[in-house]
Amino acid sequence: MPLIRPLSQSLINKIAAGEVIERPASVVKELMENAVDAGAGRIDVTIRAGGGELVRVVDDGCGIPAEQLPLAVASHATSKLAEADDLFRVTTLGFRGEALASIAEISRLVLRSRTPDSPSGAELEVVGGKPGEVAPCGSPPGTSIEVQNLFFNTPVRRKFLRTTQTEFGHISEAFARIALACPEKHFTLRHNDRSVFELPACDDWRDRIGRLFGRELAEQLIWVESGDGDVRLSGYVANPAQSRGNNRMQYLLLNGRHIRDRSLQHALSEAYRGLLMTGRYPIAFLRFEMPPEMVDVNVHPTKLEVRFQDGGRLYGQLLAAIRQRFLTTDLTAQVRTADDTPESSHDPAQTAAMRQELVDWAKGQVAGWGRNGAAGSSPPSFDEASPCPQPHDPLQLNRIDRPGEAPGQSSGNGGQPSGHRDGGAIPQVPNGLPGRSSSALQVHNRYLVAETDDGVTIIDQHALHERILYEALRRRVLDGAIESQSLLVPEPVDLGPSEAATVLENCELLARLGVVVEPFGGDTVLISGYPAMLANFRPADVLQELLSRLIEGGKQPDGRDILDALLHTIACKAAVKAGDRLAPEEISALLEQRHLVDDAHHCPHGRPTALVFTREELDRQFRRV
Ligand code: ADP
């Protein structure tokens, strides 16, 4: 007969740790949340070796009295809940009283703390759940917690740790979520003695977003807010020009806590319906404030998911707020000047420089227009009579000699030599589509400048070409019409064990992209077929790149995302690069193809492919109005 026995406290703690502490990033999250709950104004996070070696979080919060240190690391001990009812109106990030006990069970934890009114600090060390004695120590007011050798006594967990880089990636994400929620606090993050984030306290949330996620993104965000009784929603969403291939850039903060919520994510997608391509997700930074009793935060071990009393109302409120805002917003990516956005936190020097560039460029443009005949004339090499077998095939723009192609095909470019690039065939020039946009200046071998009906457009050649290829590839993949070229000598590629497994698990998906791989014994795979458009790149390199996309996207349950990521990778590789000098007819071809894509304004990474300067804006810059 099996005996029923109570579990030891140590085992209980290990089981709890299993739920709460999945990886070093979980430690960072719990310690930072404690610091926030302690009312800290400054929180410094130090990491060594992806957190496996050390996680240290230092705060200047309320501290813990010396005699309470053993309780802080005991399980089910908390200062944040007193009675059962408190559980239904939680106003702190923590409340279960199990994080420190769990962490201490599976690491060496050193806790030092001092309350503001005590003359000195005290410290307590716990190794594998065994606490030492509380001893006095020097310490500034506040708390410092050091966690070393995480998982040293739980080998299975330790085995599941990924590379330092991956673990640190998770740590940065955990750090960002908390730093995002508390712009009024100063945060720093260091990894292996390198400063990764230095975030001074700020009043403007956009500033914090910009430091965490990039200023370019932050500057184009659109403010949304709405108040419906005691539920308030406020924050930023991105211009549809900026989107992502997954929903990880949707930050939802509920009463200062980062949450995931399918229904709210759905409301976001719904608000952007028709503005984003399929497979693209909106970017959002949104805060929801509501009385704590309207939400149950005690439904998920790491409190990532919550239960709303009235989820439907929240859904409607979010959807309406964004739709309303979009109705009154010009969503085309325009170059803004400081005058347009007085409330934004532009760097004034940058704005001035941009303005000067614009003025300089426009002066040059005006001087050149007479010569270039902006209205409809084509470059001299644009041979309208030349045969053009597939005039509108966007894939023809790739700059690769395709072995086995009919010789006549290369005459479609009007016989221009292609010597200025290695091995690049000149793309097909579609004829019969004259128009202003088929002629353009090319500046710095990087940007194409074209006149439009109501202004001028500056196009990023790489981004546009990538977009065109991506669209065309996607269409072909969906039609099952991608061309794969059998390799005369199949290429063996040595991979790591899990890499080989990933490749073979996904060989059907890869085949749809024209990359044919087979097992070759051990951790070696054989590439036997290869997409014609990538003939210029080593199959092994391309496979490695696709593989890293597969690994990154491995956790994504939605198969389409990963296909999307692979398409991006191929399009990016095959596209012309910034710095490639294009022949005039290549420029024309690019500009013509621009009409063939669904969304010519953005490359698949969501960067704009084109900036539009309206004539009005130019007139204003030149003080004509
Ligand atoms: P919880 O946060 O759920 O209460 P923890 O195990 O994370 O549980 O922390 C236990 C207790 O230790 C907290 O309730 C709090 O009183 C104290 N504590 C932990 N970290 C800090 C800190 N950085 N500053 C002040 N007190 C802290």
Ligand code: MG
């Ligand atoms: Mg806690």
